[in-house]
Amino acid sequence: MTSLIDIKNYTWRYLYTNQPAVKNINLTLDEGLFLGVIGPNGSGKTTLAYSLNGLIPGQYHGIKEGEVLIDGTEVEAYAKGTLQRQVGVVFSDPEAQFTAMTVEDELVFGMENLGMSIPEIRERLEWVVSLTDLQPLLLKPPYEISGGQKQRVALAAVLAMTPRVMILDEPTSMLDPISRKRVFDVLAKLKKEQKNTIIVIEHSLENLIPLADRMAFMLNGELVLEDETRAFFAQIAMLMEKGIFPPDAMQFFHQLALQHMYSGALPLTVEEATQSLRASLARAAGGQS
Numbered sequence: 465m466t467s468l469i470d471i472k473n474y475t476w477r478y479l480y481t482n483q484p485a486v487k488n489i490n491l492t493l494d495e496g497l498f499l500g501v502i503g504p505n506g507s508g509k510t511t512l513a514y515s516l517n518g519l520i521p522g523q524y525h526g527i528k529e530g531e532v533l534i535d536g537t538e539v540e541a542y543a544k545g546t547l548q549r550q551v552g553v554v555f556s557d558p559e560a561q562f563t564a565m566t567v568e569d570e571l572v573f574g575m576e577n578l579g580m581s582i583p584e585i586r587e588r589l590e591w592v593v594s595l596t597d598l599q600p601l602l603l604k605p606p607y608e609i610s611g612g613q614k615q616r617v618a619l620a621a622v623l624a625m626t627p628r629v630m631i632l633d634e635p636t637s638m639l640d641p642i643s644r645k646r647v648f649d650v651l652a653k654l655k656k657e658q659k660n661t662i663i664v665i666e667h668s669l670e671n672l673i674p675l676a677d678r679m680a681f682m683l684n685g686e687l688v689l690e691d692e693t694r695a696f697f698a699q700i701a702m703l704m705e706k707g708i709f710p711p712d713a714m715q716f717f718h719q720l721a722l723q724h725m726y727s728g729a730l731p732l733t734v735e736e737a738t739q740s741l742r743a744s745l746a747r748a749a750g751g752q753s
């Protein structure tokens with residue numbers, strides 16, 4: 465079976481630069497999975513996202529080696545306009561994407577461009593508006609709403625086009641914690657409801673980890689580690705050494721493990737940490753009696 469995303473020995477160097485922005489990337493991702501991508505600024509995350517939706521090599525000049533296949537076909541082999549039904553990207557500054565006078569028109573615009581029928585547009589519109597809680601904003605101009613609302617509009621506009629892969633590039637980097645949580649709540653609903661493959665590039669690990677089936681870590685253009693989320697964080701010592709700081713609950717258990725006070729798998733969330741602690745305390749109490 466072909467993976468939905470298959471990147472093979474992929475290297476991209478922007479024209480007039482000395483170093484490749486991404487180097488020898490190998491990554492496969494099956495349909496329906498949620499991948500979290502982390503890495504410091506300049507590590508190649510956005511370049512990787514652009515490479516999946518055809519902006520690279522379409523809009524940028526550079527030198528490509530290797531292959532980036534979506535559903536078995538090279539991104540540049542897709543006929544004009546057809547890759548959008550496969551891969552949609554939401555950027556951290558969504559305003560740059562807006563073209564319409566109202567939120568509703570913004571949501572409809574992309575679907576019309578793809579030539580969807582009116583009943584299909586209505587049905588998709590209703591679905592994305594309820595998923596993203598945008599009903600009260602439909603008649604507002606998209607540039608007059610808050611940052612978090614803009615992010616939800618951008619997400620809804622891309623989702624409305626039903627891409628099989630959704631990529632969100634630092635969707636919450638400009639948001640306050642409450643707006644950030646609302647965006648992740650939408651992603652959680654989406655993960656539950658739909659079969660989309662979702663790739664989220666994000667620094668906020670607390671929000672990302674509970675949703676991610678797999679995690680990828682990029683550094684200096686290389687994919688240093690990519691694995692199922694729990695196995696990924698089993699490499700916590702290497703990640704911390706390279707400047708990635710997992711959530712406090714996970715670090716706490718890592719410290720306990722280093723001091724031989726804990727030997728299980730590291731908890732991924734506060735809820736898991738609470739359960740692990742409760743189990744350890746119960747065991748200790750049992751041992752004393």
Ligand SMILES: Nc1ncnc2c1ncn2[C@@H]1O[C@H](COP(=O)(O)OP(=O)(O)OP(=O)(O)O)[C@@H](O)[C@H]1O
Pocket residue numbers: 478479481484485486503504505506507508509510511512524
């Ligand atoms: N249009 C461009 N032309 C030339 N070099 C670029 C271009 N865009 C990015 N780069 C370079 O490619 C490398 C990877 O950048 P990229 O934006 O992909 O990283 P990133 O991990 O997404 O960073 P950030 O978290 O800051 O968005 C960096 O060295 C960057 O300077």
